[in-house]
Amino acid sequence: MSAMASDITSGAPLIEAHGLTKHYQDFSLQGVDLTVDEGEIVGFVGQNGAGKSTTIKALLGLTTLDGGTARILGTDVNDLAHGSTGACIKEQIGVVFDTVSIPGHLRVADVGRVHARAFSQWSQHLFDQLVREFGLGTNKQVKDLSRGMGMKLSLACALSHDARLLVLDEATAGLDPMARDEILDRLRAFVETPGHAVLMSSHITSDLEKIADRVLCIEGGRIVFDLAKDEITDEMGIARCRVAEFEAVAASGIIPERELRYRKHDYGIDLLVPDRFAFARQFPNIPVDHMTIDDYMTLTLKGGVR
Amino acid sequence: MKRAYLIEMTVIRDYARQLFGLGIFVGLCTSLGMQSIVAIPGVLTCMYLIMGTIAGSAYDEQNNWGLYRLTMPVSRRDVVLGRYGVIATLGLLGMLAGFIATIALSLIAGVVPLPGDLSSSLGLTQDNVQAMVFSCAVCTIIGSAVASIETPIYFRLGQTKATQWIPMISVFLFIGPMVILGATGGLDNFAGIADAVRGLFAFIETPIGVVTSMAVAIVVACIILGISAAVSLKLYEQREL
Numbered sequence A: 001m002s003a004m005a006s007d008i009t010s011g012a013p014l015i016e017a018h019g020l021t022k023h024y025q026d027f028s029l030q031g032v033d034l035t036v037d038e039g040e041i042v043g044f045v046g047q048n049g050a051g052k053s054t055t056i057k058a059l060l061g062l063t064t065l066d067g068g069t070a071r072i073l074g075t076d077v078n079d080l081a082h083g084s085t086g087a088c089i090k091e092q093i094g095v096v097f098d099t100v101s102i103p104g105h106l107r108v109a110d111v112g113r114v115h116a117r118a119f120s121q122w123s124q125h126l127f128d129q130l131v132r133e134f135g136l137g138t139n140k141q142v143k144d145l146s147r148g149m150g151m152k153l154s155l156a157c158a159l160s161h162d163a164r165l166l167v168l169d170e171a172t173a174g175l176d177p178m179a180r181d182e183i184l185d186r187l188r189a190f191v192e193t194p195g196h197a198v199l200m201s202s203h204i205t206s207d208l209e210k211i212a213d214r215v216l217c218i219e220g221g222r223i224v225f226d227l228a229k230d231e232i233t234d235e236m237g238i239a240r241c242r243v244a245e246f247e248a249v250a251a252s253g254i255i256p257e258r259e260l261r262y263r264k265h266d267y268g269i270d271l272l273v274p275d276r277f278a279f280a281r282q283f284p285n286i287p288v289d290h291m292t293i294d295d296y297m298t299l300t301l302k303g304g305v306r
Numbered sequence B: 001m002k003r004a005y006l007i008e009m010t011v012i013r014d015y016a017r018q019l020f021g022l023g024i025f026v027g028l029c030t031s032l033g034m035q036s037i038v039a040i041p042g043v044l045t046c047m048y049l050i051m052g053t054i055a056g057s058a059y060d061e062q063n064n065w066g067l068y069r070l071t072m073p074v075s076r077r078d079v080v081l082g083r084y085g086v087i088a089t090l091g092l093l094g095m096l097a098g099f100i101a102t103i104a105l106s107l108i109a110g111v112v113p114l115p116g117d118l119s120s121s122l123g124l125t126q127d128n129v130q131a132m133v134f135s136c137a138v139c140t141i142i143g144s145a146v147a148s149i150e151t152p153i154y155f156r157l158g159q160t161k162a163t164q165w166i167p168m169i170s171v172f173l174f175i176g177p178m179v180i181l182g183a184t185g186g187l188d189n190f191a192g193i194a195d196a197v198r199g200l201f202a203f204i205e206t207p208i209g210v211v212t213s214m215a216v217a218i219v220v221a222c223i224i225l226g227i228s229a230a231v232s233l234k235l236y237e238q239r240e241l
Helices: A002-010 A054-060 A081-092 A108-120 A124-133 A147-159 A178-194 A203-212 A231-237 A243-252 A276-282 A295-304 B002-034 B040-069 B074-110 B126-157 B163-184 B192-205 B207-240
Strands: A015-023 A028-036 A041-046 A067-072 A092-095 A165-169 A197-201 A213-219 A223-229 A236-239 A261-265 A266-272 A287-292
Touching: A002 A028, A002 A124, A002 A231, A015 A054, A015 A147, A028 A067, A028 A197, A028 A223, A028 A276, A041 A054, A041 A203, A054 A067, A054 A197, A081 A165, A081 A178, A092 A147, A092 A223, A092 B002, A108 A147, A108 B002, A124 A147, A147 A178, A178 A203, A197 A213, A203 A231, A203 A276, A213 A231, A213 A295, A223 A231, A223 A295, A231 A295, A231 B207, A236 A243, A261 A287, A261 A295, A266 A295, B002 B040, B002 B074, B040 B126, B040 B163, B074 B207, B126 B163, B126 B207, B192 B207
Parallel strands: A041 A197, A041 A213, A092 A165, A165 A197
Antiparallel strands: A015 A028, A015 A067, A213 A223, A236 A266, A236 A287, A261 A266
16 A cells, blocks of 8 residues: 555556566557556557557456566566555555446346455445436346446446546447546546546547547557547647649648648548648648548558658 | 355255255155155255256356456356355255155154055165165265266366256266166176175164265265366466356
């Protein structure tokens, strides 16, 4: 517990990983670096099979690493699997996987009981309150819950044991927009408490645009970008060019050579613009739209570079 | 370990309840059918040890529960030891269900005259009690041995189409030789062994002998489950979930 106290005061990252490497027969995690600081919501994006879940499993000490180091709440992830130190740290981590990870025959009330046995800081009162607010019947069996309801139950569990860190793997998948907003509000409230943070993998990038402070993207087991969300959505832009305009932009040098990212369409070329305000001043005739995380991912992962 | 045990017991609680009720029902029906109360506690002990093992690992596979459980404040070691605790608990539950069914039936048989010779054959005579305890001892060893084979394999490989055959194969491994020896009179060909077995049975038929056999069975069950747990610990540590 003293390590935990020193983490809060020292402002050390809640998650700190360097060079994470893990080899499987058909996939490798290759030198993944990742940090999550206090008060942050970090969005973790990438295509299916890019390595998000493997990275999360590695960070939770659920898989042995072939290389690299990772610390979570100040403790080496290799120690999470053993002894009282690991147990003490895991008390402070709320985890939600992409499915409701509870045997299907259990009822919602039983799920609370299972967690009460597991977590010394379990708040049955908070769990009951969340179950009510989420509209989950306590007598309903897990197997009878819809995917969205199942995810709400998982979130209720993660939020009911006084965790400092939430690690969510596709937690908002399957939720309707209203429910997603409700969850996002809870996550915002969660990180407002000092010492808290969230690492959240998601394919729903519009959710991350609403709440993430930083966005990491993984592709083929490598981190391809790690940027402040505002840098993407507030500063960057996507210029809709015709071919001649694209050549003019390239020749102007406003975007450094070999950093000119573009994507060709039948009707023109989309161009990634690092500073859309400066670009608009220099090329007032070329329309520039706001950049979304989806656009940025598409241009980064599938676009050409010149 | 206590945490993991309690988590596991909470998960398996409903199943254990159903199994307990089913066990009493099966015990009653089998006793009436066989016109004997001797085998029931043993059969249920063995059945519960095996069913507990299968059910525990089946739940691990459901919805990635085995993986999610490791995000809780329990280690892999806790999970393994908790599982063996649950298996032992279910074995005891089976024994309890068997004895309850047997005693209930004997009481009924003592009060209500049953057709044929049932009332006398279902009575709690000293011979019946001794035979019951001895069969329970033998079945405890068989059930523990099957559980000891199954559990490490499930911890390493999970429940797959291939590993689902293991309980049946291991039961046959124990029952097969007995059936073959009984059918062929095989032991009679080895005079020394046959004499020793006869001597052993004569001892077991005494009250001290039957208590000794139960004590030995418990010790043997503990030893084989302990060895199995040590193997499971090593295998589960290496498993990629």
